[in-house]
Amino acid sequence: MRIGVLALQGAVTEHIVSIEKTGAEGLAIKRVEQLEEVEGLIIPGGESTTIGKLMRKYGFIEAIRDFSNQGKPIFGTCAGMIVLAKQIAGGETGHLELMDITVARNAFGRQRESFECDLDVKGIEEPIRAVFIRAPLINEVGSEVEVLSVYKDEIVTARQGNLLVSSFHPELTDDFRLHQYFTDMVEASGTTA
Numbered sequence: 001m002r003i004g005v006l007a008l009q010g011a012v013t014e015h016i017v018s019i020e021k022t023g024a025e026g027l028a029i030k031r032v033e034q035l036e037e038v039e040g041l042i043i044p045g046g047e048s049t050t051i052g053k054l055m056r057k058y059g060f061i062e063a064i065r066d067f068s069n070q071g072k073p074i075f076g077t078c079a080g081m082i083v084l085a086k087q088i089a090g091g092e093t094g095h096l097e098l099m100d101i102t103v104a105r106n107a108f109g110r111q112r113e114s115f116e117c118d119l120d121v122k123g124i125e126e127p128i129r130a131v132f133i134r135a136p137l138i139n140e141v142g143s144e145v146e147v148l149s150v151y152k153d154e155i156v157t158a159r160q161g162n163l164l165v166s167s168f169h170p171e172l173t174d175d176f177r178l179h180q181y182f183t184d185m186v187e188a189s190g191t192t193a
Helices: 012-021 032-037 048-057 060-069 079-084 177-188
Strands: 002-006 025-029 040-043 074-077 085-088 099-104 115-119 128-132 137-141 146-151 154-160 163-166
Touching: 002 012, 002 032, 002 177, 012 025, 012 177, 025 032, 032 060, 040 060, 040 079, 040 177, 048 060, 048 079, 060 074, 074 079, 079 085, 079 099, 079 163, 099 154, 099 163, 115 146, 163 177
Parallel strands: 002 025, 002 040, 040 074, 074 163, 085 099
Antiparallel strands: 099 137, 115 128, 137 154, 146 154, 154 163
C-alpha cells in the first residue's frame, strides 16, 4: 500500500517516516500525475494560504477533489485541515472545500503558545501525544462528521467518510498510531491494489 504526502510545504519527511512505521510505503507527491500511484494522501501542516496558492499553481485542487471522489482517503494535519475545510472562520473561501467543517486558524495563539499534550482519540486505545503549533480548531461540524477528539471542549480531530483531520502534528512525535488509524482507513476503503 502506498500513501502520498503532498510535498508543497510542511513536514513531508516526518509524515513519510510515520507512514513507513505502519508498514505502508510513503511517497512525496510533487506532481499531479503521482496521485495515480497512491491509495491515500496526507496534506501536511505549513501555511494554509501558501499551500492553497501552490495547489492552484500546480493543478492540485481539481486533482485532489477527483482523488477524494474516487473514495481514496485524505488526512489533513494542522494547515492541511484548513485546506480540506468547506468553511474558514472569518468568511475566507475554502481551498478544497471537501470536509463539512468550519475551522478557525491559529485558534490556540501564536508560535510561543505552542504546546504538547496527551489526547484521547476515539478508535485509539491509549492517549496519543499531540503537538499543537499555531494550531487551528474546528468551530462547527456538519451532520456527517464524527468528532474523534476534543481538547478543552474544542474539536481537534474529526472524520467524515474518507476524510480525516487533526489540528495538531502527529508526525512530530514517535507515536504513529494516528497514522496507523489513517492507514487502516486506506486499507478499508477498498481502493488499494
